[in-house]
Amino acid sequence: MRLIDTHCHLSLIDDKEEIIKSFEINNIEFVIEVGINVENSFKTVELANEHENIFCSVGIHPNDSKNLTNKDYDSIYVLANNKKVVAIGEIGLDYYREYTTKKEQFASFSNQLQIAKENELPVILHIRDAYDDAFNLLINEGIPENTGVVHCFSSNWKTAKKFLDLGFYIGIDGPITFKNNHTLIEVVKNTPVEYILPETDSPFLTPVPFRGKKNNPIYVKYIIEKIAEIKGLNKDNVSEILSNNAKKLFKL
Ligand SMILES: [Zn+2]
Structure with missing residues (x-):
């Protein structure tokens, strides 16, 4: 089974080089290292440039959207x-933690959507307890032509369907393996496998x-x-499809 991981933060891990060395023996084809702020985005680019099997994203997480200036957006x-x-x-948008105001989060999200559009890149969305506002902001600002993924999806099928209808992919993480996660299991059941990452x-x-x-x-x-x-479905077939989904969305 060939494996891909479309969302990780190796730059936050001390023994990352050991982990990266173990990719080949564990059939990891490639991973996407995701940026969380300007300083970290420099690191994701550096890490990706050092390793053939690492691609990366750059961006500012809603929880890091405090006191941003034009210089920060220019760097991204x-x-x-x-x-x-x-x-x-x-x-x-992340209303679970209150490190930043809604106003700061809206400005950061909106400015970076624009950067994605101008660079013809998809977006990796972090949404927590803010699905309605994030959906409305996307509608008001216009969906990037290259769409993106709703990372670590944590809402219900009704919400997933709204984002799928916009052309977004649904990111599925470790919580799908947790006991009694019926809501997320229903999301996976109903989402076409061609739209899961x-x-x-x-x-x-x-x-688990x-x-x-x-x-x-x-x-x-x-x-x-x-x-x-x-x-x-057969797990080898599924891993093949998921890998192709990532290649299609991220143009790899
Ligand atoms: Zn993340």
Whole structure:
């Protein structure tokens, strides 16, 4: 089974080089390293340039959207031109934590949507407890032609359908392996497999059976197996389809 992880934060992990070395033996074809702020986006680009099997995104997370200046957006714009950058993200709205005001989050999301459009890149959306506002902002600002993925989807099927209808992919992470996650299981059941992307969000959100430990892209295997089980499909076929989904969205 060939594996891909479309959302990780290796730059936040101390022993990342050891993890990256283990990719080949664990059949990891490639991963996408996702930026969370300007400083971190420089690191994601650097890491991607050092490793053939790492692509990256650049962007400012809603929780990091405090006191942003034009210089910050300019940095993201310039970094987006690097050939290993495949998306703008993670960007969006997060009302779960209150590090930033809604006004700051709206401005950051809107400015970076514009950067994605101008660079013809898809977006990696981080949405938490803010699905309605994020959906409305996308409608008001206009959907990027290259769409994107709703990373670590955590709402219900009704909401998933709204984003699928806009052309977005649904990112599925470790919580799909947690016990009694009926709402997310229903989302996976109903979402066409051609619109699902597997993500680990490493070092966070470790799937069962390693829940409680630090996450690692190679654990994407458990997420893909769970998706295949829910869909009642062969896991090798599913991993192949998921890999092709990522190649299509991120133009790899
Ligand atoms: Zn993330």
